[in-house]
Amino acid sequence: MTTTEDQTSDGAPTLARVRRLNEHVGETVRVQGWLANRRSSGKLLFLELRDGSGTVQAVAHKKAIGDELFAELEGLPQESSLEVDGLVKADERSPTGVELSVTGARVVGRAEPYPITKAVQEDSVDFLMKHRHLWLRSSKQVAKLRVRARIIKSIRDFFDGRDFVCLDAPIFTPSACEGTSTLFEVDYFGDPAYLTQSGQLYAEAGAMALGRVYTFGPTFRAEKSKTRRHLTEFWMCEPEMAFATLDDVMDLAEGLLCTIVSDVLADCAPELNVLERDLAPLQKIRAPFPRMSYDEAVALLNEKGHPFEWGGDLGAPDETFLTQLFDKPLLLHRYPHGVKAFYMKRDPDDDRVALCVDVLAPEGYGEIVGGSERADDLDYLLEQIKKHDLPQEAFEWYLDLRRYGTVPHGGFGLGLERTVAWVCGTHHIRECIPFPRMLYKIYP
């Protein structure tokens, strides 16, 4: 089996991945990868070799590898695939701490002239998006995808370690969670069905069966907005807890975000370095986070010269203004119930507001989490469904959760791509998912 570090069968050097080369200083190894860049100076050739785990400089002397191979490598187009054997040498100037002194090489697949050049990268997002299958190979994109994968693992480990059961919500749904205007419709064997916008209602059913659950999967919104914070297809993690209150929901979100950031700081130093991410703001992400009611936020906005009237939802500019006052995520709770979903519980101490919370990421990144305590009273929910003009029949199963053993419960949804964007310091979330889907954009 091809494990990470392998003895090859024909007596060839040990296979090694670039990220682990520093464990092989003084050894001759074989690296399998692609040519990211190349420059030569007469009798010396500098090959920048990438293998998906990192990039290393391989130095080839004409004398050592012979004229023929030297010429082949000297003319090799970018992104050609090759196997390089070489001695691993410590090199303090290198970001990985090593370089490779080439002893041999074999070209596996000679590439046609590669369409993505440095000039293109800086110029044309449209071009890069159409070539996303190749753009993925660029070092910054590799770094973002590796951070994304680390965050996914961090989220799952966090919940698995706290007795939450992973419960996959269905993608095909007969009913809409938050209105039908932004739903994708599918022809389901002659009947209409919708792609899920949120697994929450199903997670609630799961919490009544399993106590604590989380969904983690793709969700869909057919929004006609073209902003840096919207995708039509995005991943969301939605934990849900039985016997829990809004305070529990806020504690859980705070704990999760601290864990994500500390895991990425611990394990993704090379990626954050490639991304030129300023680490100082991330190092400040420790509990406790500031908690503020909507009431307090409105007062603060007006006091700081950013006029805002009580009752409306916060827009992106309001969120940005608020997050710039704090260097940690801001837990903003108890919004007016009118701007929030029908299933949220009212605050028994203030009937104007819902027991909800949004978490706004600092540095202007804005909302990454939205959650609440859920209404646990059957009559209240029936009334809300009527008021929001939702089809009661489609929600009968959801209402059953209140008919049979209702309990206080709550949870939240965390948007994966927005979280990755914040942690990576990436402006647009289209680079935080392997193959972004946006308005009119679906290729490749």
Place this chain on the structure above:
Amino acid sequence: MTTTEDQTSDGAPTLARVRRLNEHVGETVRVQGWLANRRSSGKLLFLELRDGSGTVQAVAHKKAIGDELFAELEGLPQESSLEVDGLVKADERSPTGVELSVTGARVVGRAEPYPITKAVQEDSVDFLMKHRHLWLRSSKQVAKLRVRARIIKSIRDFFDGRDFVCLDAPIFTPSACEGTSTLFEVDYFGDPAYLTQSGQLYAEAGAMALGRVYTFGPTFRAEKSKTRRHLTEFWMCEPEMAFATLDDVMDLAEGLLCTIVSDVLADCAPELNVLERDLAPLQKIRAPFPRMSYDEAVALLNEKGHPFEWGGDLGAPDETFLTQLFDKPLLLHRYPHGVKAFYMKRDPDDDRVALCVDVLAPEGYGEIVGGSERADDLDYLLEQIKKHDLPQEAFEWYLDLRRYGTVPHGGFGLGLERTVAWVCGTHHIRECIPFPRMLYKIYP
């Protein structure tokens, strides 16, 4: 924060989950859950209490808790929610090793008469499917979902620990991987789009960027078949490796299946017990697995009196017959290329067959994995796309992977629900996903 084991704020007993009660023998704890069952004998009341992590018997003496509470609990409908305080006592007759001697209780949500009774459970799958949101609470369903979650974790840890990067493939796709007849079509802002049948082609792009990747998400097939092995929406994990051959693919699948089974055996003993799963066949799942070519399988089938002609795909009866000859998963490789997908590599030693492998689970469960080495030659792929009458334009991005640094590579897809069904010993895969979607079935 409500962590698993908590001191409650009002000086009440420690909160404990049923699964961990055996760590609290001799202590008074509080369990939050639902009434799964109840019987009384005059002055004694036996409450079967479930909290999603397990079920425990709570014994209430009328003398100890008073007439009023005793009467309330005695009349409490199934699935009512409650908090029970009690002393944890060791009890060898109990499957969890403990029982609870009730010192107090509080009803949280009194249930209406519960629709799912023991009689219904045995009778009517249709009724249970329509009440899936409640059926989830039954002990066997809880067990299956917990095993499913453990298998998901096992799969992810397996790949994360072997330098694979989790790469989420898109759900919306412009092109079909294996023909268009079984695709769900979506109106994507006026253009047709399809729901993915497989993330493989995207995983291949990912492998060229990251070396090793895996996708793990929902996939869709609009098949009009009503069998115990089909869902319209199912989860699939698809690893893909650059610089890999068919042998590497087989080794990887073997390693993964061994890990899954040993993780479940180690961590899910209570669940397997509830499911009455025979453990002996699972304990035999250790490497190496038998490997057999299609040629050899055809010869074996005919030799054993099960006539089969070379050239066709194996049907479910053929698979069942074969798997009954072995007590481990069978790696069946090198099928005729005509019955396999266009992107598979031909065997250079036998042009009639593809370098592919199906893994058939024992005990008659059949195919759970399908994989191959991929065709890495541009001209061969162009020819195949023409031959299969596929629109070349839609595959241009995929062909680019061969234009720019092609390498030998391969991977497989593992069907999650089929794997869960096999490990749990469950006949129908509809019980191996929280909310199954099948032909004409989409509620709740």
